[in-house]
Amino acid sequence: MTLTDNAARTDARAETPGPAPAPAKAPRPKPVPERAVLGRFPRAVRILGYAFALAIGLLYVLPFVLQIANSFKTDADASANPLALWPTTPSTAAYQRLFGIADAGESVPFLRWLTNSFVVTTLVTAGRVLFDSMAGYALARLRFRGRGMLNVFVLAVMAVPGIVLLIPKFLVLNSFYMFDSYSGMVIPLLVDAAGIFIMKQFFEQLPREVEEAARIDGAGTFRTFWSVVLPMARPALITLTILSFQGSWNEFTHFLVATQSEQYETLTTGLARFVAGGLGGGNQYPLKLAAAALATIPVAILFFVFQRHFVRGANAGSVKE
Template identity: 75%
Template sequence: MADERPVLGRFPRPARIAGRLALCAFALLYVLPFLIQLATSLKTDPDAAAHPMTLFPGNPTVAAYRRLFGAGGGVESVPFLRWLGNSAFVTVAVTSGRVLFDSMAGYALARLPFAGRRTLFVFLLSAMSVPPVVLLIPKFLVLKSFGMFDSYSGMITPLLVDAGGVFIMKQFFESLPREIEEAARIDGAGVPRIFWSVVLPMSKAPLITLTVLSFQGSWNEFTHFLVSTQSSRYDTLTTGLAHFVSGGLGGGTQYPLKLAAALLSTLPVAALFFCFQRYFVRGSNAGSVKE
C-alpha cells in the first residue's frame, strides 16, 4: 500500500525543521527589498542618501506621502492622484474586457465547430511567442492611422484581448465534461444560454486566475502606454513614475518620494493576489452531470 503521508512528513524531524528554516530565510530575503522601500519612504532626503540600506529611519516622517497626495505645504506636489486615477480606470476597463472576450473566444475555440478553428488556434499560439517589443512600432502606426493615439481608447482597445487568457480559458473549457452541455441542450438551451448559465458558473477558478493576471498585467503595463500616449494627462502610475525617476519632475535624488510612490503602486496588485491566491495557485473544477 502506497504511503499517503505528505511529502514533508516522510523526512526526519530535524530535516523538516531545517527545511522550514531555509524557506523562512528565502522568504525574508525576498521581503527585504520591500522593507527597505518602506523604511526609505519614511526617511528625509539627506537620511536616505546617507543611509540607503538601513531599515530604521533616524527621523521618521510622512512628508513624502503628504507630497504625493497634494499636502506638501508649499512644496511642488506630484500628480500621483491623477496617475492613480488613470491606472485604475484603464485597468478596470482592460480587465473587464479581457475576462469577457477571452472567455468567449476560449469557449468558441474549445466547443464550437467552425471552419479554420485549428488554424486560428495555431495563430493564437504564434501570437503568444512574439516578443511584445517587436510590436511597438506597428502598434504606434496603427493607433496613429485610426486616430486613437494619445487617448483612452488607444490605451484600452489594443489590450482588451490577450492570447494567453484565451489559451487558459480554452484549456479549461476542454476539461469540462460534455455531458453537462448536452443535458442543457436537451432542455432547449442554445449556445449563449449554455455559455452564460451553465459553463461560466463552473469556471470560477480560471476566471479569477484570468482576472488576477489581467489586473496585474494592465496595472503594470508600461511599453504600450509609452507608445500610445504623449500628453501628461494620460500618464499612469508606470509612465508617471518613469518620468519622475528620469528627473522629469524635479531635481535631486528624492528617494523617499520615489519609493513611497512605488510602494503605493504595488499595494492594489498585492491585495488582489492575497485575496484570491487560493483560486490562483490551486484551481478547482466543479460541476454536476444530469442523469
C-alpha cells in the first residue's frame, strides 16, 4: 500500500458525513408560581379577596363551633345563651349520658345506634365498591346487546328523586319479607347508579393496551378486571368508598321506610326521634348537639385522610410510548 493510497483513504473518511446531531429538546415552560399570579392584582384587591374568603369560611364553620360549644353547656345555659362560644359552666354531662356513664334522666341508646350505623355502613360500602366497579367495567369494556339501553337506565335512575321511590320501596320490602330487618336495610343499598357511572367513566379513560396484553398472556375477563384493571382504578375506588360511606352513614329516608323497631335504629333515625322529643321533656340541647357532633366524626376523619386521593389521572406512565 503506497503513501498516495493512504492519503486518499484519509481524505475519503474526512469527507464522509457523520451522524446528524440530535435535535435539542425544547425547554419545558416553567410553572408560574401562585404568588406571581396573585401579584398581578393590586394589594388592596388581594386583601379584600382574602378577607372575603375568610368571612365565608368562618360563616360555614360557625354552626359547627356553636354545636360543640353548646354540647358542653348545661340545659339552662344552652337555653339562655345559645350563641355563646364558651359555656358559662363547662360540663361533660351530655357526653357522659350518651355513653351510659351518667344515669341522670332517661337512658339514650347511643351505642346501639352507633353499632347499627357501623354495621350497615360497612356492609353497604363494601358492596357498592365491589358491585359498582364490576358493573362500571362491564358497561365500559364489554360489548353485548342492550348495553346502550343499560347506560340510559343508569342515567335515568340518577335523575329520579329518591323521595319518589319511598312507597314502592316499602311495598317491595314488605312483599319479600325484608321489612324491619338488617337485610332490608342493606341489600337495597348495595348498588348505586352514581357509583356505576363514576367507575364507568374512569374505566373508559384507562388504556386498552394493558388489558390486551393481559389477554395475550391468557387472562380471562374477570382475571383482567380483578388483577390488572382494578389496581389501576385506586383513585376512583377511594372516591367511591368515601361517597358510599358518607351516603350510607347519613342515609335516613331508606331506613325510615325499611325499619320500625327501635333495635334497628341507626344514628340518623335515632337522632331524628331524639330531636322530635322522644326522650323525656325539656329541650335537651346539649345532649342532642353532642350526639350530632359525635355522628359527624367518622365521616370527617375518612374525608380528611383520603381527600388527596379524590379522582385524578392515574394512568400516567402505565403505557410507555
